Amino acid sequence: MGTGSEDKSVLKEGFLVKRGHVVHNWRVRWFVLKLDRLLYYKYESGKRNSCHRGTILLNNCIITCPYLEYENRPLVLKLQTTTSEEHFLEACMREERDEWATAIGAAVQKLNTNDAQTPSPPQDKSPTSLQLHNVNLSQVVDSMYDVHAGIRLCSHVEQGSSYTNCFSGSTVVDWLVFNKLALTRVDAVTLASTLLDEGSLRPIGIRSADALRNAALGEQFLDDSTALYSFSQSFHKRGSVKAEKSLSAVELSGxxxxxxxxxxxxxxxxxxxxxxxxxxxxxxxxxxxxxxxxxxxxxxxxxxxxxxxxxxxxxxxxxxxxxxxxxxxxxxxxxxxxxxxxxxxxxxxxxxxxxxxxxxx
The missing domain is CATH 2.30.29.30 (Pleckstrin-homology domain (PH domain)/Phosphotyrosine-binding domain (PTB))
Known part of the structure; x- marks a missing residue:
């Protein structure tokens, strides 16, 4: 969504889906990002800011993006405030989610810079994190393939053809970053390209196959929600997904x-x-x-x-x-x-x- 042109204190605004604090249901709210806070409203009677529902103070807020703990909601980011309150917000597209994370992160960084007495947000130094310069590729693949915490296999449709037991390039990149196997999306693409090159992953469909065939080294793996990949056929079937047949299959195939x-x-x-x-x-x-x-x-x-x-x-x-x-x-x-x-x-x-x-x- 665009930024507010009338109010210069508005850095970004738009719809996000928010998980409730007391009842853990998900509700659409209109979010307004300001210099030091994130306001959210219930959108009523065609008015965006008609019913104020809450405020998230951003000073020393810690952002986790992507946040992949919700199996059916891959586009969530998490905000943790200085009072350890957690807020879970979902966007409609990966690009929109990342734009929100970047905008909120910039506001937090500016607040921290302006306050010399404020310590930097604590960094998660999880012992399970792997250093990029010393990555064990077989360990990465085993983790990706894990039936409980690995990458979720799905059915996808590309240009009228249906593919089962696969996942998108952006899903792989999200998973690698969230599990701290890569520090940035660029690092994650480099790691995924290596897995592709050694045959642990393989392209499925037109987009990913074209990139592997024609792109320069390091650009063969696509951080894209429409580029499809799967595990090598040498892996045993793990929780295979069957293509769903329904009356709406044709209309949903576009x-x-x-x-x-x-x-x-x-x-x-x-x-x-x-x-x-x-x-x-x-x-x-x-x-x-x-x-x-x-x-x-x-x-x-x-x-x-x-x-x-x-x-x-x-x-x-x-x-x-x-x-x-x-x-x-x-x-x-x-x-x-x-x-x-x-x-x-x-x-x-x-x-x-x-x-x-x-x-x-």
Whole structure:
């Protein structure tokens, strides 16, 4: 999400999914990063900052990114405050998660620099950490392959083809960094490239195979959520994943071109809820998910073949929209004449979504 242009104290703002403190459920909140704190709000009636839910003070805050303890939520970062309070926040994309971690980290570093009396945040010196210059590759592969703490095997679809028992390049890099087998993402790519070169990992699908064939040494492994890899066939099957067959398999097989949090008006009960929207091409579908649950099973989908998408007037509440919701609204009308009303947090995001959907239709 973009930064606030009206309030110069706002460094970054946007939707994140937050785990509750008392009841450990996940709820979408609107986050606002300021110089020394992170504020979060419940997004109500089309107003981003209408209901303040909490404040996270950033002084000496420790950031863990990626944080991979939640099996079905690979895009989480963890903040630990000076009072040892822990906050778990999930983004809609890896890039968005990393942008939040970088922005929060920069704010924390500036606070620490400005306060000469403040000690540096403690560094985790876990004895299980491996030094980069003395990595035991077989130990790394065994750890990755561990049935309990290793890399989770999944089914993925690339350009219409389905692959089982594999994982993405960015999943590997996240795992190596989180388990302190690499200090940075660049180090993790170097380590993964070595595993690829020696045959412990192998490319699956077009993107990763092309990179291995054509890229320069050190760039053959892709830190990318669409580049797929698997373990070498010499490994025994471990918790193999079977490809799921369902009615929605075809519509979910398209290439993902855009993801993000938007508000959608319900069809029966005309209330507005934040949903994770995923735009796919070939075939063209716009699916939406309940972010408090997962991004595996959509709660709904819109076939974009022959649909119309248009921006709605920002002056007043447009026809068909319930409540005092206005601004950054757009409408999708399907071939079956079903009307979907959607709101983006900013005008730019609304225009970006309209443009992306039109390219698919």
């Amino acid at each position: 290439k993902v071109v855009k993801r993000g949090y938007l508000l959608k008006q319900g069809h029966k009960v005309k209330n507005w809820k934040v949903r994770l929207f995923v735009l796919r091409v070939e075939p063209g579908f716009l699916h939406y998910y309940d972010p408090s649950k997962d991004d595996i099973t959509p709660v709904g989908g819109i076939s974009l073949r022959g649909c119309l998408v248009s921006a709605l007037d920002d002056n007043g509440t447009p026809p068909g929209v319930k409540g005092k919701v206005q601004g950054n609204l757009f409408k999708i009308i399907t071939q079956a004449d079903t009307h979907y009303y959607i709101q983006a947090p900013t005008h730019k995001e609304s225009m970006d979504w309209i443009k992306a959907i039109r390219q698919v239709t």
